[in-house]
Every structure is written in C-alpha cells, then in structure tokens.
Amino acid sequence: MLKIVPLSAENAAAAAELSAKCLKEAWSESTLVSQLDNPHDHTLIAYADDRAAGFLSCWCVAGEAEINNICVLHEYRRQGIARAMFGQIFSELADAERWVLEVRESNSAAIALYEGLGFARAGLRKNFYTDPDENAVIMVRE
Numbered sequence: 001m002l003k004i005v006p007l008s009a010e011n012a013a014a015a016a017e018l019s020a021k022c023l024k025e026a027w028s029e030s031t032l033v034s035q036l037d038n039p040h041d042h043t044l045i046a047y048a049d050d051r052a053a054g055f056l057s058c059w060c061v062a063g064e065a066e067i068n069n070i071c072v073l074h075e076y077r078r079q080g081i082a083r084a085m086f087g088q089i090f091s092e093l094a095d096a097e098r099w100v101l102e103v104r105e106s107n108s109a110a111i112a113l114y115e116g117l118g119f120a121r122a123g124l125r126k127n128f129y130t131d132p133d134e135n136a137v138i139m140v141r142e
C-alpha cells in the first residue's frame, strides 16, 4: 500500500538513504532536515510496503512551484509512485499558478513523466549540469 507523507524529523534519515540509492547528487539528512525550517518547502516522502520508496522536493514562492528533485527506488519504479507524489503536491498547492523544473536532456524517463503530467518544454540551459556536462531542459506547467 502506498502512503505519502510530508518530510519530518522522523523520516529525513530514510529519505536521505533512498536519495543516496537513486541520485548522483544525493540529499543528505542535514540538507533534508534544514528544509523543515523553510516555510516554502513542501517535500513529500512516499512509503510503499512501509518502506521509504520515493521523495519529491518542491518549493512554492509567490504562486510559482519549483520541483527541485524527485526520485523513486529502482525496485519500485513504474508503479505510479512518482505520479502519485505529483498528484498529492498538485492538490496541496492547488493555488500555484505555474510549475517549473529542470531536467537533464538525456533523462527520457523523467521527461516522459513530466510530459504526462502536463509539463511542456519551455527552454534550455546550455551545459547546466556537470559530470557529465549536459544541457538542462526547462519544463513548465501553467
């Protein structure tokens, strides 16, 4: 069963552990805990079978919501967890007028996810990423 909860002091360590398994630039527990003092932060943790399986980090400022990061453990992918986290954040921030994110040009899985959620390509940041150097696609959902 899938349960999606806000980031908390209790689940930050589990979120850091899962991000280390999924992301090249993992989010440390202290980075995650520091978000608890950020009034603009809306980080969600998804539990599948009582295991932290995904996280989505979002900041919302003045009607613009920015997705900072999203990841799902390998063994739980293609089960709708990322889509479910987006569903939750879209309803929590129903007043947001604009949604923005950046994604590596080669990340076809994430781009397919975002396009399916109504994001459209809005621009490119040349060589935005390093290791390896790569353009960022800017995607926006109005």
Ligand SMILES: CC(C)(COP(=O)(O)OP(=O)(O)OC[C@H]1O[C@@H](n2cnc3c(N)ncnc32)[C@H](O)[C@@H]1OP(=O)(O)O)[C@@H](O)C(=O)NCCC(=O)NCCS
Pocket: 022, 023, 069, 070, 071, 072, 073, 076, 077, 078, 079, 080, 081, 082, 083, 084, 102, 103, 104, 107, 108, 109, 110, 112, 113, 114, 116
């Ligand atoms: C991108 C990511 C978060 C998707 O998580 P997920 O829980 O597997 O995604 P979902 O199961 O909710 O997929 C929803 C839709 O996205 C698209 N999608 C997801 N993964 C895909 C893949 N590997 N290939 C093609 N389309 C994909 C599909 O349209 C999918 O719908 P479908 O399964 O009904 O076809 C996950 O692959 C991940 O953690 N990747 C590594 C971290 C990362 O790249 N984060 C993005 C940084 S910008």
